[in-house]
Amino acid sequence: xxxxxxxLLGIGFFVGIMLxxxxxxxxxxxxxxxxxxxxxxxxVERGAxxxxxxxxxxHGQDALGLAGVAPALRNPYLFLEENPARIAKxxxxxxxxxxxxxxxxxxxxxxxxxxxAEKQKELEAAPEDKKAEIQKEIDxxxxxxxxxxxxxxxEKKISDLTNQIAEKQAELDGLKALGWDETRKVRxxxxxxxxxxxxxxxxxxVSGRPLSIYYGWPGAMPAWxxxxxxxxxxxxxxxxxxxxxxxxxxxxxxxxxxxxxDFKLPAEKGASAEADKVVIGENADIMAxxxxxxxxxxxxxxxxxxxxxxxxxxxGGAAYSFAPTAGTFTRVENVRLKDAALEGYTPAxxxxxxxxxxxxxxxxxxxxxxxxxxxxxxLSIEELRDIxxxxxxxx
Ligand code: HEC
Ligand code: HEC
Numbered sequence: 001x002x003x004x005x006x007x008l009l010g011i012g013f014f015v016g017i018m019l020x021x022x023x024x025x026x027x028x029x030x031x032x033x034x035x036x037x038x039x040x041x042x043x044v045e046r047g048a049x050x051x052x053x054x055x056x057x058x059h060g061q062d063a064l065g066l067a068g069v070a071p072a073l074r075n076p077y078l079f080l081e082e083n084p085a086r087i088a089k090x091x092x093x094x095x096x097x098x099x100x101x102x103x104x105x106x107x108x109x110x111x112x113x114x115x116x117a118e119k120q121k122e123l124e125a126a127p128e129d130k131k132a133e134i135q136k137e138i139d140x141x142x143x144x145x146x147x148x149x150x151x152x153x154x155e156k157k158i159s160d161l162t163n164q165i166a167e168k169q170a171e172l173d174g175l176k177a178l179g180w181d182e183t184r185k186v187r188x189x190x191x192x193x194x195x196x197x198x199x200x201x202x203x204x205x206v207s208g209r210p211l212s213i214y215y216g217w218p219g220a221m222p223a224w225x226x227x228x229x230x231x232x233x234x235x236x237x238x239x240x241x242x243x244x245x246x247x248x249x250x251x252x253x254x255x256x257x258x259x260x261x262d263f264k265l266p267a268e269k270g271a272s273a274e275a276d277k278v279v280i281g282e283n284a285d286i287m288a289x290x291x292x293x294x295x296x297x298x299x300x301x302x303x304x305x306x307x308x309x310x311x312x313x314x315x316g317g318a319a320y321s322f323a324p325t326a327g328t329f330t331r332v333e334n335v336r337l338k339d340a341a342l343e344g345y346t347p348a349x350x351x352x353x354x355x356x357x358x359x360x361x362x363x364x365x366x367x368x369x370x371x372x373x374x375x376x377x378x379l380s381i382e383e384l385r386d387i388x389x390x391x392x393x394x395x
Pocket of ligand 2: 068069218303306307308309310311312318319322323328331332336351354355358359361362363366367368369370371372375387
């Protein structure tokens, strides 16, 4: 091989190696992405398992929420940037305003034209020394009329706008029929959260919502993060966040009518007064409580406020089929108290125990732990009496 060929061969090798390096560099991000996807996939799977074990009892196996218990997490309000009904409503308002402006321009045009005719007559009859003043008024009326533009064009625009308004209204009505509420903001805006959605989920999961019971939830969203005294490690929280974020595509296809329970707005007022309430507590002696003198009407409000009605009075509720509100008192006297395990109880004592310490006696057909275990830490004795008075109206 002569020197020239050796040089050519050397260049050939060099170019080949450079091409190989280039190929690896180009493909590296793809490999990284495949790896990340696989890793995310496993994380979502682990999150799904954690969800079934820890969250589904309140939020539902399908994450569409449980009526009266906890909100849907596959909730379009959580994933959307903006509520479509609010967008449609804003569009409608803008069209109505545009039409109103044109209509008043049209009206002003008529009255300006009329005034102009009058002023012109006035000008003819006026003495010389008044003419300049009147001419000035005529000029300004002329200017206003010129500003208005073409009359036929304006009328055409108004009639186009009338059609557009009808279309927008129909669009809004259609959205409302699917459950969208034009007065509601999407969840992150409603909660005034400035960060990202996964940050919102992470922070809610770690710390829970200890005050949820003061705005109508039967049990608070627990704190799950170790750092807040909860049972889950940071990596488990991350898996759950990934799992919930994975609902994005599915959630965006849902409408509010598809979910079983929506979010509630935290109460601003009254929460602190509620927090000062003296509750019955976890170790009350049922047999020693004075359970008389409640007000059934207040009890009825409380029955809704503490979401009892969602499980006991609503078809499909968790206790409706075997412990419906209707007939509770008769059922207690004629069936429950015949059970030897409840010997010595009065109906009121049995009911009080069922509410405060539900797992002490599980009714046939019921499952332990479904009835919230927190009412002893939420109800005052007055509230319990009112609820009992209300239940006693259901003979
Ligand atoms: C004891 C019932 C209960 C359990 C168990 C529970 N949650 Fe909740 N969760 C709630 C309630 C009630 C709310 C509504 C709280 C509020 O609005 O203050 C809530 C709210 C949330 C929210 C915030 C939604 C929002 O925007 O208001 C997220 C996210 C959430 N839960 C995720 C989870 C996950 C994940 C788990 C399992 C690790 C879980 N929850 C377990 C009752 C529960
Ligand atoms: C998440 C659903 C749920 C909510 C909310 C709920 N319950 Fe229950 N409740 C149940 C279930 C399930 C049972 C049956 C299991 C048992 O015995 O604990 C039950 C049992 C009872 C019983 C015994 C009924 C009988 O036929 O013997 C009473 C009384 C009762 N609940 C009252 C209430 C009151 C009052 C509230 C609100 C303060 C309430 N429940 C909220 C699910 C619920």
